[in-house]
Amino acid sequence: MSSRPSEPRPAQQVSRTLPSRKRIALIAHDGKKDEMLAWVERWQTTLAQHQLVGTGTTARRIAKEQGLEVEGLMSGPLGGDQQIGARITEQQLDLLIFFWDPFAPQPHDPDVKALLRLAALWNIPVACNAASADFLISSPYVDQAVDIAIPDAGAWVSARAD
Numbered sequence: 001m002s003s004r005p006s007e008p009r010p011a012q013q014v015s016r017t018l019p020s021r022k023r024i025a026l027i028a029h030d031g032k033k034d035e036m037l038a039w040v041e042r043w044q045t046t047l048a049q050h051q052l053v054g055t056g057t058t059a060r061r062i063a064k065e066q067g068l069e070v071e072g073l074m075s076g077p078l079g080g081d082q083q084i085g086a087r088i089t090e091q092q093l094d095l096l097i098f099f100w101d102p103f104a105p106q107p108h109d110p111d112v113k114a115l116l117r118l119a120a121l122w123n124i125p126v127a128c129n130a131a132s133a134d135f136l137i138s139s140p141y142v143d144q145a146v147d148i149a150i151p152d153a154g155a156w157v158s159a160r161a162d
């Protein structure tokens with residue numbers, strides 16, 4: 001039996017193409033940064049073929065310690081998670097690797113939740129730990145153009161405004 005969601009949600013989906021050279025966000029909370037750096041070291045050759053972006057401290061450490069070019073946004077507690085979320089909403093990001101720390105409460109927890117919500121909404125591939133990041137980055141889709149389904153934003157607005 002199918003259930004009908006009571007909340008309004010986008011009725012239609014459209015497709016968007018993730019490019020072969022992916023725009024990949026790398027983010028790690030402090031308690032997970034060493035794990036992220038070890039992961040980046042393992043996949044350095046693969047990551048070097050893509051376009052990397054990260055929150056301030058994570059990006060700086062990856063650039064300094066792994067010699068990769070990473071665009072650094074704001075640090076997470078200063079709004080970096082929201083900047084990454086905005087890129088997802090604008091279809092400017094293709095993969096999210098976010099090692100969030102299940103043991104440490106964050107002052108910007110609402111921002112973390114908001115980022116994960118937008119990643120789910122816009123159907124972005126996400127990995128929240130090293131094992132899933134290994135699966136994700138070793139996928140044959142990583143260096144291919146791939147179509148994904150996303151909400152039809154135009155239809156959503158028309159249904160509410162017209």
Ligand SMILES: O=C(CO)COP(=O)(O)O
Nearest residue numbers: 055056057058075076077
């Ligand atoms: O807090 C973060 C993600 O929520 C990460 O920010 P930094 O990379 O600046 O430590």
